[in-house]
């Protein structure tokens with residue numbers, strides 16, 4: 001899949017993770033992002049309904065919105081697992097990645113069921129050579145073990161705020177992490193960004209997540225950029241250039 005337009009953008013950015021189906025003013029938000037220099041947005045799905053919507057939004061915005069479909073641990077219901085996995089497999093080749101998927105040990109869904117689902121999804125990612133976009137909460141070590149033991153080639157640990165020891169393992173295995181606007185204030189997230197080399201970092205928004213009381217949109221990837229540049233002590237244009245290159249390589253844009 002190819003990015004359509006990349007002329008005249010001083011700071012070309014990619015928002016590597018946005019729940020576009022949840023944006024109340026999608027058209028406005030996409031326009032705003034484009035005008036701010038956002039080159040591409042990865043729309044992520046969490047369940048059948050949001051996956052369908054993300055695929056439709058990507059189709060309506062060719063060369064700008066690229067789809068990833070997944071099955072978020074919050075959404076897992078035993079009776080719906082087969083249907084969700086079948087949908088992912090049927091549509092995975094239209095997508096630049098599989099996500100959002102992972103483990104959330106704070107969620108009410110049984111841990112064992114979460115792990116079974118993640119393993120099935122990891123199998124798909126290996127079979128179809130798709131990058132995984134991973135959510136981990138109180139489960140970073142476990143997600144890393146599953147992904148690396150099962151031979152995943154490419155993975156993005158989204159909004160990484162886990163321990164720095166597990167981060168070492170993640171980086172050692174060749175995987176990447178992504179930064180959100182929380183990089184402006186979350187010390188755990190900042191520590192991870194500080195430790196990861198720029199070559200293993202992507203920028204994102206996880207919009208419409210609220211950061212310090214403000215709802216986000218894909219244009220807020222600029223806030224992520226500013227925070228990462230400050231943490232790393234390097235110029236924004238260098239951060240933009242390298243993180244965009246990383247995203248293009250991992251997602252084959």
Ligand SMILES: [Zn+2]
Pocket residue numbers: 017019044100206
């Ligand atoms: Zn998300």
